[in-house]
Amino acid sequence: MSEQEYYIPHGTYWPIIGSIGVSTLFVGFANQMHGAEWGGSVMALGFAILVFMMFGWFGQVVNESTNGIYNKQVDRSFRWGMSWFIFSEVMFFAAFFGALFYARQFSVPWLGGEGNNIFTPDLWNAFSASWHQMAFLAPGTELQSGTVMSFPAIPDTGIVTATPADVVDPWGLPALNTALLLASGVTLTFAHHALRAGHRNQIVGWLVATIALGAAFLGFQIMEYGHAYQDGLKLTSGIYGSTFYMLTGFHGFHVTVGVIMLTVILYRVQKGHFTADNHFGFEGVAWYWHFVDVVWLGLFVFVYWL
């Protein structure tokens, strides 16, 4: 295709199929949360539609690329499209990090009486401002049979408080997960180097290692959630629980998406779709993975340490 012509795909039906898939998935999920028996089946159907859409849409774009339909102008469009997507991602995580910073530096101290109690006069005299311990269980809260909970109590009130600090230990799984994700960044960089040098076998090896490390991260993250949830840290555990799960949950979702993208790239590498000079698909996914890696590093430092 010449530089003057611009390829515009006609009659694409994949966006509407994707929308139907996402809608079906959410309807199933919402009803599953409300106890509907059919919720799980509808969720599975929605997920299947999404997978079908991904295979179809990705496959179509890959075919168009390998058939030489795209020229440099289309290449520029892809690059700018990716950059705007990344901009929205940066803003998305900036909002959550901003919420974490604001709640921790301003809201919680104000609630605790900082600033001559001007913001919260006589809010609740038993309230003690502390980052992490913001969840309160009323006495008599129904717990699972046989559950033994060990929580600090507010003196003379009989009110017990959950202590998520107990379960968030930065030396354990979070440190291991950080090491895993950073290692995946290193292996991906080696894969990137191998691609630029034209060593296809090495790319495959490094990419498989990157995907395995990403999957291991997700596995350990699920374990961490299991521990945290059992020990009382939930989305409802005050501002700390909310920001903790929103940040780490959305990050985990992005790692999942990244693993899917890397798997597609692995398949395309094996098919010989990329050359040392022309591999935008790889570059886009590589940058995305580095970004997700940096977000986790920020999480590890600001949520667990500083």
Add this chain to the structure above:
Amino acid sequence: MSEVLIVVVIIAILIALGFGLIGMVKGGKQGSDKMFKSLVVRITLSVVLFIFVMFAGYMGWITPNTIMLDAPTVQTSVDK
């Protein structure tokens, strides 16, 4: 001091990531080279930062967010 250093390195990592993005958007041989070099800087700084954070924690220069309440601990056992 350690906190300041950590934040400075994080900002440097973000700048390296930003240069990588500029390289990716630019494309071509020049852009590709710029992207790759920036991402190498990014991962190197990240690994160094992680090692430093763990070392600083070990040395007690920074303390993790694991502060406990002073309130007494109670055991609540529920049998339904």
